[in-house]
Amino acid sequence: MNARGPVGERLLTRDGLPVLPVPAAEVGRARELAARHGMSSAREVDLADPVITRVERFAAERDRPAVTDATRSLTYGELAAEARRVAALLEREGVAPGTVVGVGGARRAAVVAAFLAIELVGAVYVPADETWPAGRVRDVLAQAGATLLLAVDEGEPAPALLEGAAAARVRVVPVREADALDPWPGDPRLDSLDQPRYVLFTSGSTGRPKGAVVEHQGMVNHLHAKIVDLGLTGADAVAQTAPLGFDISVWQMLCPLLVGGRVDVVGDEVAHDPVAFARAVDERGTTVVELVPTMVRHLLDDLPHAPEGSLSCLRWMIATGEELPTELSRRWLAAMPHARLLNAYGPTECSDDVTHHTVTAGDLELLRLPIGVPVVNTRLYVLREEDDGTWAACDIDETGELFVGGVCVGRGYLGDHERTRDAFFQDPFGATPTGRLYRTGDAVRLLPPGAGGDPRPTLQYLGRVDRQVKISGVRMELGEIEAVLQRHPAVGAAAVVVHDYPA
Structure with a gap:
């Protein structure tokens, strides 16, 4: 096949994807649980309007x-x-x-x-x-x-x-x-809403990068999700801080343009210097910033060296790309009570973020923060694999793997049918614009209403599914141990690994 042909020629059709083995009874149960617990979000969005229009x-x-x-x-x-x-x-x-x-x-x-x-x-x-x-x-x-x-x-x-x-x-x-x-x-x-709009390459376990293809409808839906959940208006200015190869760079440079706002492009020399970055935010009147938690920590560490009142114009700080520690959130809420903190989660393969959660004081009682509820037109399913290879739906407080359906799900990996079939499936749970279901590989738990003070059920991220281990017959999540270690004020970051030693 010609590697330089149109993208559509090098992608699998929906019919070429495998069928996720979910028994009929579990299909119905998964639908019912998603609806009951607010894991299925629907909203009328004009997906046919290009950004340039x-x-x-x-x-x-x-x-x-x-x-x-x-x-x-x-x-x-x-x-x-x-x-x-x-x-x-x-x-x-x-x-x-x-x-x-x-x-x-x-x-x-x-x-x-x-x-x-x-x-x-x-x-x-x-x-x-x-x-x-x-x-x-x-x-x-x-x-x-x-x-x-x-x-x-x-x-x-x-x-x-x-x-x-x-x-x-x-x-x-x-x-x-x-x-x-x-x-x-x-x-x-714009010939169709499923027209490929961009390709972003993520790291592959084989060392060969994977090109995740995102459609026009998925991209625009995510832009509207940010507008809705952040309440963006023409008065907002969003900092574009992400390297071009990261998916968040797309919404940072496009979303403000849908509401008449402003994109503030921040170069690396400023973005990597917390004091210079705070000064740039103040001088430009930037209202929305998105950083990985590591950079949020550096920003808080260096704020005492910035002028008094720095970041006073900020409305939102969005944390993404890494797990947001509870203790870091506690520091942010104490230092910046005027700027709300959003915990965002999502894979590149699903047009960027698929959940949002606004962190509150009630969340600080939890070992691990919620990642929230689905963004607009997104369906989330928590499933566990049974011994016979089929999948079953998880209820409140049960740990499973997160699957994503809805308009956000991308087209797969460009020219890589094998790895596409490993992660993308025909959606067995109902008709969606894409007809695809994405397997994230992330372990999550659905928290009951009231956990952290949120009246709704929310999702809690527990780490990669392959980080769950058994020690002396007891299941343990390594991420849970890391979360406990990170609660100590003397610990900035922690990583837990398991070693097998001969008896």
């Missing part, structure tokens, strides 16, 4: 700042015009709907324009971070079947990007060449 609407209604970086600020009108010039560049280079376009370089406003341009012409976005070694760049571009790499940096691209692109036989086109072109005049090419 909303950008141009705001530009026409009342122009306002759309995206800023360290060197420039673009209004909605300027962003739309730049996106259309880049779209003209893509068409000049022969980019067709369904083909993959790499975007390489540092975080900057030009990346946002490039994504919108790729959306305009119906192509598929795959990022290549400037910090990656050449081998990683080569593997990602080659596996994705990219036709070209848009270099967004103002000067020469990083040597590793050039070397990796050359090894993958992908031509490099500086995005600045679009400056001399007339804007592309066409309408956004």
